[in-house]
Structure formats: C-alpha cells, structure tokens
Amino acid sequence: MSRFLDGTTLTVGTVDLPRNGNLILGHQPSGAASAGLNMSVAAWACHLPEVHPFLLDTARLIDRTVARFELRIGALQAELARGRAAFAARRSLSETTAERLKLEAYLEAIADYQATASECRRQFEAHVASRWSAAEIAQAKSRVGAVANSSEHTT
Numbered sequence: 001m002s003r004f005l006d007g008t009t010l011t012v013g014t015v016d017l018p019r020n021g022n023l024i025l026g027h028q029p030s031g032a033a034s035a036g037l038n039m040s041v042a043a044w045a046c047h048l049p050e051v052h053p054f055l056l057d058t059a060r061l062i063d064r065t066v067a068r069f070e071l072r073i074g075a076l077q078a079e080l081a082r083g084r085a086a087f088a089a090r091r092s093l094s095e096t097t098a099e100r101l102k103l104e105a106y107l108e109a110i111a112d113y114q115a116t117a118s119e120c121r122r123q124f125e126a127h128v129a130s131r132w133s134a135a136e137i138a139q140a141k142s143r144v145g146a147v148a149n150s151s152e153h154t155t
Contacts, residue, residue: 039141039144039145040063040144041059041060041062041063041066041121041124042056042059042060042062042063043144044137044140044141044143044144045059045124045128045140046059046140047139047140047141047143047144048128048132048136048137048140049132049136055128058124059124062120062121062124065117065120066117066120066121069113069114069116069117070113070117072109072113073110073113073114076106076109076110076113077110079106080103080106080107080110083099083102083103083106084103086099087099087100087103125137
C-alpha cells in the first residue's frame with residue numbers, strides 16, 4: 001500500500017498476470033530494449049542447461065514481483081495523467097504548488113518501481129552468469145524469442 005502527499009492510498013493486490021510493459025509516459029525505449037525489459041525471467045531461465053528447480057522458483061518470484069510493480073506503475077501513470085489534466089485547470093498558486101508536488105511524487109514512485117524491477121532482473125542475471133556462460137544465457141533467451149515470434153506468426 002502506498003500513501004501519497006495528498007493522503008491518497010493506492011493498493012494493488014498480489015496477482016500473477018502477464019506483464020504489459022508500462023513505462024514512464026513520454027519515455028519509450030527502443031523496440032529491442034523494450035522487448036528485453038518485458039521478457040519473462042522464468043521463460044528464459046527454464047531453457048538453461050541443468051537448471052535447478054529452486055532457481056526456476058526464484059525466477060517465477062521475480063516475474064510475479066515485476067508484474068505487481070508494473071500494475072502499480074500503470075495505476076500511477078493513470079493518476080499522473082489525471083493530475084496533469086487537473087493541474088492545467090488550477091488557478092491559485094497554493095493549488096498549483098500542491099498539485100505539482102503530487103505529480104513529482106508520482107513520477108518519483110514510477111521511477112523507483114522501474115528501477116527496482118530492473119535491479120531485480122539485473123541481479124538475477126548476474127547470479128545466473130556466475131554459473132552459465134554468456135552464450136548459454138543468450139541461447140536460452142533466443143529460444144524464448146523464437147517461440148514468441150513463431151506464435152505471433154501463427155495467430
């Protein structure tokens with residue numbers, strides 16, 4: 001549960017949903033970078049040779065955590081969009097100052113969630129890199145990409 005400057009509370013339940021790649025509005029990475037950010041950690045980890053089930057459980061936990069962060073990011077982005085619209089309608093200095101601070105808090109929360117999700121993936125990949133070669137990791141990721149591309153062409 002997150003509490004913001006205006007007292008608004010945002011609560012998102014624990015769910016296991018596919019990620020939708022929410023990013024900060026107006027800041028979209030390249031297509032390749034975006035695809036890498038949205039790839040399920042568990043999807044490519046299961047393609048590593050002789051992978052331990054505990055590592056796959058950890059990968060699934062990371063995916064669920066990132067999915068929850070992305071839900072929160074999406075909710076914050078929606079609030080940010082509504083806040084920007086309301087900000088334009090404000091007249092008094094005190095209203096605009098309070099609204100500006102609220103919008104800055106939303107942007108900071110979005111950036112924090114994105115940084116945390118990215119750090120989770122980075123640390124997992126660093127751990128995996130201590131056991132498997134970069135070529136084995138790249139091959140596992142390319143297998144996931146190949147499966148995704150073939151399923152896109154068949155649907």
